[in-house]
Amino acid sequence: MLASARQQFLSEYATVRAREGRGADEAAWYHELPYRDLSGALAHQWTIRARSWRYLERRILPDFARRHGVPLHILDLGAGNCWMSWRLATLGHAPVALDIFTDSRDGLRASRHYTAHMPFPVVEAEFDAIPLPDGFADLVVFNASFHYASNYERTLAEVRRVLRPQGAVIVMDTPVYKTSEEGRRMVEERKRRYQERFGFPSDAQQSVEFLDRKTLTELARQFQIRWTIHRPWYGWQWHARPAVAWLRRRRPPSRFWILVGEVLG
Numbered sequence: 001m002l003a004s005a006r007q008q009f010l011s012e013y014a015t016v017r018a019r020e021g022r023g024a025d026e027a028a029w030y031h032e033l034p035y036r037d038l039s040g041a042l043a044h045q046w047t048i049r050a051r052s053w054r055y056l057e058r059r060i061l062p063d064f065a066r067r068h069g070v071p072l073h074i075l076d077l078g079a080g081n082c083w084m085s086w087r088l089a090t091l092g093h094a095p096v097a098l099d100i101f102t103d104s105r106d107g108l109r110a111s112r113h114y115t116a117h118m119p120f121p122v123v124e125a126e127f128d129a130i131p132l133p134d135g136f137a138d139l140v141v142f143n144a145s146f147h148y149a150s151n152y153e154r155t156l157a158e159v160r161r162v163l164r165p166q167g168a169v170i171v172m173d174t175p176v177y178k179t180s181e182e183g184r185r186m187v188e189e190r191k192r193r194y195q196e197r198f199g200f201p202s203d204a205q206q207s208v209e210f211l212d213r214k215t216l217t218e219l220a221r222q223f224q225i226r227w228t229i230h231r232p233w234y235g236w237q238w239h240a241r242p243a244v245a246w247l248r249r250r251r252p253p254s255r256f257w258i259l260v261g262e263v264l265g
Helices: 003-019 027-031 043-068 083-090 108-115 152-162 180-198 213-223 241-247
Strands: 073-077 094-099 122-124 137-143 163-172 225-230 258-263
Touching: 003 180, 027 083, 027 108, 043 083, 043 137, 043 163, 043 225, 043 258, 073 083, 083 094, 083 108, 094 108, 108 122, 137 152, 152 163, 152 213, 213 225, 213 258
Parallel strands: 073 094, 073 137, 094 122, 137 163
Antiparallel strands: 163 258, 225 258
């Protein structure tokens, strides 16, 4: 990413996150994530994150631990305030938190709230230039972050480099649509909403912002990975979203699958 675009993205991202009420001064707020948002500002979003995390913890990680042993070396890409890295460390794994956002409340520097209890390394870097050696990780996890990539092919090429044989990339809480047209409609709606609320469309980074079925198929073929789709239960209200959208003649809503892409060969 060009330096000017990166700086604009980080500035706008910080503005959005602060106005949404993310972060806190007390360590207790971070220690409760993702199960509780003590501020109440984004309780619904954290409910979704918690259900995704529980599914990962109980249904996916144990299988890889049986295959590779514990600790699993896990790269947490787009780590944000590092809550997932902390949770992984408490399970006995060896996470590395990576992000370009280093804010002290909502970025990598928020890791200070965890390190006294369970230290783990933090790395300031982009998805496409990971400063770690080849074959470093058993798992690479994008936690609500894969859609920030500006080029999925470039990002996955770097992920393949840092993965060990029989490793896997896990994509969580990234919007998935049946078609790219549905995704593009979502992006335009989001830009208009941001322009109205914050005064800018927040598109300096030119992120892709969504996945679709065709893209998943093409990425699987290009990078020799096999996607397994996991569908956590997010509640009846979430489950009913497609029907509600159809009745109101709106675009189909996104799916929040957990995608596990295992390296073949």
